[in-house]
Amino acid sequence: MATIFITGSTDGLGRAAAQSLLDQGHRVVLHARSADRAAALGGLTSRAKGLVIGDLRSAAETRSIADQVNAIGRMDAVIHNAGVYTRPSRGATPEGHAETLAINTLAPFILTALIARPARLIYLSSGLHRGGEGSLDDLDWTKRAWNAATAYAESKLHVVALAYALARRWPNVLCNAVDPGWVRTKMGGAGAPVDIDTGQRTQTWLAVSEDPAALVSGRYWHHLEQQEPAREATDPRFQDRLIGKLSELTGIELPEV
Numbered sequence: 001m002a003t004i005f006i007t008g009s010t011d012g013l014g015r016a017a018a019q020s021l022l023d024q025g026h027r028v029v030l031h032a033r034s035a036d037r038a039a040a041l042g043g044l045t046s047r048a049k050g051l052v053i054g055d056l057r058s059a060a061e062t063r064s065i066a067d068q069v070n071a072i073g074r075m076d077a078v079i080h081n082a083g084v085y086t087r088p089s090r091g092a093t094p095e096g097h098a099e100t101l102a103i104n105t106l107a108p109f110i111l112t113a114l115i116a117r118p119a120r121l122i123y124l125s126s127g128l129h130r131g132g133e134g135s136l137d138d139l140d141w142t143k144r145a146w147n148a149a150t151a152y153a154e155s156k157l158h159v160v161a162l163a164y165a166l167a168r169r170w171p172n173v174l175c176n177a178v179d180p181g182w183v184r185t186k187m188g189g190a191g192a193p194v195d196i197d198t199g200q201r202t203q204t205w206l207a208v209s210e211d212p213a214a215l216v217s218g219r220y221w222h223h224l225e226q227q228e229p230a231r232e233a234t235d236p237r238f239q240d241r242l243i244g245k246l247s248e249l250t251g252i253e254l255p256e257v
């Protein structure tokens, strides 16, 4: 049985993934943004191996999440699931970053660098990542007028590129990105066509399955099938530039190997 850490497990796809993995007999480490939100986990908490608390808007709290996970022990897999969709404005995190960038891109980057390296890493992206191609010049939205849809698309491109970059750098870790489809959650809304069980299936399969089809790295998945992501995500020059910029913004180096 594996131990899996899932960010954003209080609701939506993260909660459904936690439920599914616990039902399969795996050990799950849950995550909530605050003690108040942890209350929403209800009976899941007593079944879990652990619960870590921290708001991913904050780099300091995100570092603390990594410390809390490492104190619990080594994870077999991490599902970087937490995310936000279209924010009404850029906002500013405690470190001054755009909130969408901080939660959707910087937090998974920080956690990837600081959590003891697991055997498998899974990043929740979106088909909308294809609209995020173009430029790395204004990652933190300090020059452009705010565009929530573009900011979300860029953040989801970043995590696909990160998964592909890590697949190159860390050959002993299986690193993949997942588009769950448009799913009926708080984010997806009640009119979304995909049910939550279907929406969580690919990331939980990638986290624990011994099926040879799941034991691959540097792939982009949708409903248990590989797809081709946006060209930039697979471009090593783009990946290296992105990682350089994320290192600058966070002050954290991602080990080369």
Ligand SMILES: NC(=O)c1ccc[n+]([C@@H]2O[C@H](COP(=O)([O-])OP(=O)(O)OC[C@H]3O[C@@H](n4cnc5c(N)ncnc54)[C@H](OP(=O)(O)O)[C@@H]3O)[C@@H](O)[C@H]2O)c1
Residues within 6 Å of the ligand: 007, 008, 009, 010, 011, 012, 013, 014, 032, 033, 037, 054, 055, 056, 057, 080, 081, 082, 083, 084, 103, 124, 125, 126, 127, 179, 180, 181, 182, 183, 184, 185, 186, 187, 188, 189, 192
């Ligand atoms: N639903 C879709 O149609 C869809 C489509 C494509 C991709 N995705 C991706 O799938 C992932 C999960 O989406 P979802 O639909 O399950 O979203 P959701 O229902 O809104 O749940 C998001 C989860 O992330 C947590 N979270 C958000 N901001 C946080 C922060 N600052 N600190 C800590 N936790 C935070 C939320 O905590 P709270 O419960 O406290 O808010 C919640 O547990 C996201 O990365 C999303 O981009 C979703």
